[in-house]
Amino acid sequence: MAFRxxxxxATSTPYVLIDEEKKYMKLEGRCFHENVAGFFKDVNEWLxxxxxSDFDTFTxxxxxxxxxxxxxxxxxxMLLKMNKYASETKKVIVNWITTExxxxxxxxxxDFREDMDNxxxxxxxx
Numbered sequence: 001m002a003f004r005x006x007x008x009x010a011t012s013t014p015y016v017l018i019d020e021e022k023k024y025m026k027l028e029g030r031c032f033h034e035n036v037a038g039f040f041k042d043v044n045e046w047l048x049x050x051x052x053s054d055f056d057t058f059t060x061x062x063x064x065x066x067x068x069x070x071x072x073x074x075x076x077x078m079l080l081k082m083n084k085y086a087s088e089t090k091k092v093i094v095n096w097i098t099t100e101x102x103x104x105x106x107x108x109x110x111d112f113r114e115d116m117d118n119x120x121x122x123x124x125x126x
Contacts, residue, residue, distance in 0.1 A: 003046055013039055014064055018046055023055065028063040028097075036070040047078060051085040058082070058090075063097035065105060072108070079112055079119070086118035097124040 096109035
């Protein structure tokens, strides 16, 4: 049975959706939780196992509009893992979704994209 996780967003945490059957993960909202590592523990455990499996494609939509420095580090580590496992036979698509007026998120996405040479990293500016 395919793994599925869905969490509604709260004041300091984003909406989280993992749908393994659809080979998809989405984060949306704001993230400045004091214990980001704890909040994302099961997400990271699933991601590690999924990326190490024999998958053919994976899509990650990141539509976080604000995050703290702890979340920056967590997102970077997640993206680096995705980049490590991405290859010609394992396609990883990242859609960095933000608004034109959110200059910090635009810049952050562009910075992340520079370090991800194996990913299909799309800047989606609304």
